Amino acid sequence: xxxxxxxxxxxxxxxxxxxxxxxxxxxxxxxxxxxxxxxxxxxxxxxxxxxxxxxxxxxxxxxxxxxxxxxxxxxxxxxxxxxxxxxxxxxxxxxxxxxxxxxxxxxxxxx
Amino acid sequence: xxxxxxxxxxxxxxxxxxxxxxxxxxxxxxxxxxxxxxxxxxxxxxxxxxxxxxxxxxxxxxxxxxxxxxxxxxxxxxxxxxxxxxxxxxxxxxxxxxxxxxxxxxxxxxxxx
Numbered sequence: 136x137x138x139x140x141x142x143x144x145x146x147x148x149x150x151x152x153x154x155x156x157x158x159x160x161x162x163x164x165x166x167x168x169x170x171x172x173x174x175x176x177x178x179x180x181x182x183x184x185x186x187x188x189x190x191x192x193x194x195x196x197x198x199x200x201x202x203x204x205x206x207x208x209x210x211x212x213x214x215x216x217x218x219x220x221x222x223x224x225x226x227x228x229x230x231x232x233x234x235x236x237x238x239x240x241x242x243x244x245x246x
Numbered sequence: 247x248x249x250x251x252x253x254x255x256x257x258x259x260x261x262x263x264x265x266x267x268x269x270x271x272x273x274x275x276x277x278x279x280x281x282x283x284x285x286x287x288x289x290x291x292x293x294x295x296x297x298x299x300x301x302x303x304x305x306x307x308x309x310x311x312x313x314x315x316x317x318x319x320x321x322x323x324x325x326x327x328x329x330x331x332x333x334x335x336x337x338x339x340x341x342x343x344x345x346x347x348x349x350x351x352x353x354x355x356x357x358x359x
Contacts, residue, residue: 167345178248178336178350179289224289228345233279233302238288 137162139227141237149245154215156240158225159207165227168201168208169234173222182223183210212242220244249273250351252337258357264325267354269337271318277301278320279348280312281336289336295320296342327358 138161148154160168169184185192185199185208192199196215201208208227212219222241226234249272259265271278280292291304295314306312309327314320324331334355338348 167347169347171350176334178352180248180350181347184347230345231342232345233277233291233294234348236289236291 137165137227137229137232137235139225139235139237141225141240143240144238145241145243147243147245148215150215150217152215154210154212154219154242156210156223156225156242157207158209158227158237159205160227160235161206162227162229163203163206164229166230167228168199169226170199170210171224171226171236173224173239175221179224215244217244217246248349248351250275250337250339250349252335252351252354254354255352256355256357258359259327261327261329261358263327263358264323265327265356267322267324267335267337267356269320269322269339269351271320271337271339272349275339275341275349276318277340277342278314278318279338279340280306280320280322281338282333283336283353284333292322324356329358332356332358 141158166187171179172182173179198211222239225237228234251270253268276297279294282290292306294302312322334353336353338350
């Protein structure tokens with residue numbers, strides 16, 4: 136089955152700087168890669184996703200890049216703000232298979 | 247409101263007891279997933295149902311069971327509870343499967359004392 140590795144497990148950045156979280160996946164057939172943000176005690180929420188026919192997708196300060204050859208995808212957050220502090224999960228799936236989640240990255244924005 | 251409804255929001259119970267967690271998926275979603283999240287841990291996949299049938303099974307203990315009913319709501323039954331079962335239990339739903347993303351409910355926080 137699919138295996139998703141996520142790094143780093145914790146990340147601290149100064150407010151205003153950029154943050155990058157990286158994930159690798161094992162199944163080359165995977166074609167859907169969402170990212171979820173989970174604030175403390177709350178539900179995970181989808182913030183951005185990308186499909187395998189696209190190399191990059193942006194939504195305001197958030198972007199995701201996909202390298203199918205290397206089987207890795209990354210979340211980029213620019214101009215970080217205190218409200219970006221949360222746990223971020225990447226995930227991957229193929230077709231009708233369930234999502235396989237990474238282990239999460241705790242992002243802390245330092246004011 | 248995500249459209250996925252989980253009840254109850256909080257549950258405190260004693261060791262050895264049995265509880266039932268309930269999930270109503272978003273309208274139109276056929277798949278329901280259950281996840282366990284212990285303190286500061288990731289999302290541990292328990293089980294998936296699709297249109298009433300078990301579709302995939304994760305690291306679900308034998309003391310735990312689940313089902314999805316004809317109206318598509320799902321219940322997760324936890325029995326012979328232990329202290330280590332204390333966690334946040336999330337239900338998520340999707341139209342068919344993973345490749346359109348999941349919508350998570352707000353979770354049930356279970357505390358076993």
